[in-house]
Amino acid sequence: MSKEDAFSAFDAALATTPTSDPWLHAEDEVPRYGPDYDLLGRLLTYPIRSGSVSESGRFAKGIDAWLAHELRRAGFLVDEVWPRATRPRVLPRDLVLFVDKLPKGLSEQVRPHLERITTVAPSDARVLGRAYYKQIDVCIARWDRGPELLLSTKAQVSSFGKNLPNRFEEAYGDAANLRGRYPLAATGFFFLQRDTILTTEREAWERTKDMMSKLRDTDGRGGYTATGLALAHWDDALPAEERVVTVNVDDVPPALRPDQFLDAMIHQVLDVTPVVHHPRVRELRERRDLAVPEPQGTTDDTEETGTLR
Structure with a gap:
């Protein structure tokens, strides 16, 4: 197993960020979720400073790592949320418990072999939908329950209007594919765009908001359980090593913000x-x-063992 993977750059930040209670409401009040936007900004700053701003590479993995962290903050067990905060990123919780329960000497022998078997501990979660396999960016699953949460993420930092139709078609098809096989699972689509869209392509911004609303299952025809939208800001005029990403949700309609999505x-x-x-x-x-x-x-x-490292 390699020493690093696409998520390794985020490990230190995640390890030092506590999974604190994310809820802002009191007893008998309507639930209000408080996302850690500061952490998302810090995670996205790593690829920005290293020049890895590919919409399908490390920048996108930063979004996945953040959403998985938010689900662990919400109380889901560390080994049932993928990607895990440490390697291997995908590993059934049942296997973690099995290895942990082995005699110490045997457990230490089995552990490194288990991590190298990619069919058991793959780097990505692939789920069979109604028509085709789909790589799931963030997932909650267990053998005894099956997939419970299936979340796709996308990032867009340029060419907004040109690429938006493709994002819409892909997302709509994926929703039908997943909901067709897992009608009870929570299926979600989270989209993060660079905030330059607000000034350079205002028409594309209007189309984005409309698209994210229409991707929801509001009529029982197979859309997503929820959709979420956020904007990221950084200054290209600064030297790469001084750039800092901040998250903007003020310009996002409340019905599409990450808090309601989660x-x-x-x-x-x-x-x-x-x-x-x-x-x-x-x-x-x-x-x-x-x-x-x-x-x-x-x-x-109900203890979070999660000791496989």
Whole structure:
């Protein structure tokens, strides 16, 4: 296994950022999610400073790493959210628990071999939809539950109007493909654009907002559970090593902002599973204690082991 992967540049920032309670509401209030936009800016600053601004490369991986971190903040267990914060990025939680329960000497022997088997611990999560396999950028899944959250992300930093139709067609097709096989799963599409679109291609910005609204399943015809939109800003006039990315959501309509997106995705996961599943997520979102541990045999109680490194 190589020493680094596309997410390695973000490991230090994630390791030093606590998975703090993301909810801003009090008991009996309407849930309000508070995304860590500062962390997203820091993650995206790495590829900007290194010149890796490819819309399908490390810049996009920074978005994936951030959204996975947000789901862990919400209370989902560390090994059921992919990409994981450490390598291997995709590894079934059941395997993590199995290796952790082996005698210490045997566990230490098995661990490095497991990480090298790409069919068991792949670098990307691929899920079979109704018509074709789809690489999922952020996922929550377990063997006993199947896919529960399937999230696609896209970034666009230039040529907005030219490439927007392709993004729309791809996203709409992927939604139908995934919802066709997993109608109960939370399916989402998150789009991040550079904020130069506000001044250089205002028509493309209007089309973006319209597209993101129309991709939602508002009529039961197979769109996404939720869509989210954000803008990123940095100054190309500065030397590369001084550039800093900041996240702009003020210019994004409230119905498309990341806070509502994350809340809607989390709500869907909880809404279609029994109360004994994801108890920590429910406790945080509902602001109350639940006297229901997860079923024995499917987890190591409710502790986040996640020790495979």
